[in-house]
Amino acid sequence: MNSRIAVSSARRASQRLIQRTTPDETTTHFGFKTVPEAQKESLVRGVFSNVASNYDIMNDAMSMGIHRLWKDHLIRKMSPSPDAKLLDVAGGTGDIAQRFLEFQDQGEPGQRVDAWARAEKRFAASKWMREGRIGFTVGNAENLEFIDDASFDVYTIAFGIRNCTHPDRVVREAFRVLKPGGRFMCLEFSRVENPVLASLYDFHSFHVIPRLGELIANDRGSYEYLVESIRKFPPQKEFAQMIRDAGFTTIGKGYENLTFGTVAIHTGYKF
Ligand SMILES: C[S@@+](CC[C@H](N)C(=O)[O-])C[C@H]1O[C@@H](n2cnc3c(N)ncnc32)[C@H](O)[C@@H]1O
Structure with missing residues (x-):
């Protein structure tokens, strides 16, 4: 499956799910998004099926x-x-x-x-x-x-x-x-506790990693999720x-x- 198509469909799915969430529904986080708890497992599965083919190379690129x-x-x-x-x-x-x-x-x-x-x-x-x-x-x-x-x-x-x-x-x-x-x-x-290192790490996380995802794996969305999930x-x-x-x-x-x-x-x- 083309990873760009898969990611955008995962994004659309999570947006639809957010709209459908009612006040008494149990929710959880999917990165920085709030989604119904029952949907998280399949959203995560979508991310890992998107990243699977580039998984090893991206691990090396993101962590040097x-x-x-x-x-x-x-x-x-x-x-x-x-x-x-x-x-x-x-x-x-x-x-x-x-x-x-x-x-x-x-x-x-x-x-x-x-x-x-x-x-x-x-x-x-x-x-x-x-x-x-x-x-x-x-x-x-x-x-x-x-x-x-x-x-x-x-x-x-x-x-x-x-x-x-x-x-x-x-x-x-x-x-x-x-x-x-x-x-x-x-x-x-x-968590990186040192504030100076933490801000460098934030820059790497929110700017460099999604860009690497886009360049290497043609998939920015999955890597944005990975970074957000770390913060949660x-x-x-x-x-x-x-x-x-x-x-x-x-x-x-x-x-x-x-x-x-x-x-x-x-x-x-x-x-
Ligand atoms: C970031 S990878 C880590 C893979 C490996 N442990 C490593 O360090 O390279 C996360 C793995 O967790 C799996 N995973 C995600 N949610 C899971 C769950 N609820 N139960 C079991 N595995 C899960 C994904 O399919 C993926 O293979």
Whole structure:
């Protein structure tokens, strides 16, 4: 599908939805727009189907390649044991799953990864696929009903949770599917606290990123949504509290800022 057509239809859809919203209807945000809660999931799905073909190149362009370092850091911080079993939710093109398996292969052959993604293509010819060490599922992070309680050692969600309608439900589901002793790790865009850096970051977000979206992916609208969704996601401390409210224990403040808080890794332990 031509991405420009898809974006403009997503925009028209959200405008129609705003008009139809009545005062007693439950609403939520879709970027800076207010939409009926029931519509958000399909609007987000529209954005990711628009950006899918340019996803990897746009990630590199928007972050100047730094997203690779953030993801490398996440896996080093996790340091999974050779037999750790990972559920990578909102896995996209499989960046986290790939790094996890590579890390495990530095030791003994490891356990299986379940990547919540359409990343089969990337792994189709890999030895991990042949060895049955990776599987894929498509669904909603807010409801993992077909995953048993207490079945994973680590749960990761990278740049995914802010797109979910109810991030608190996502975290509660993570708590349920983790084994006792298991770990929740979330890599997500967050808040830059230094005011000077924050204004530079705002310029990059609101001017450079949509323009890159237009030039590289012929799709300004989806990248405007991505930038707006970052601003609507709770800041570091509030999200850390949401993680504790779901039952997790955090160590210290519960998060680590990277690149001045552009992104943060939140970690929760299920004890
Ligand atoms: C920005 S991408 C991140 C991909 C990958 N984790 C990475 O870091 O490169 C966000 C992913 O979240 C997925 N997603 C959006 N809403 C979701 C939901 N409610 N449940 C599960 N996945 C969702 C999208 O399909 C997309 O693959």
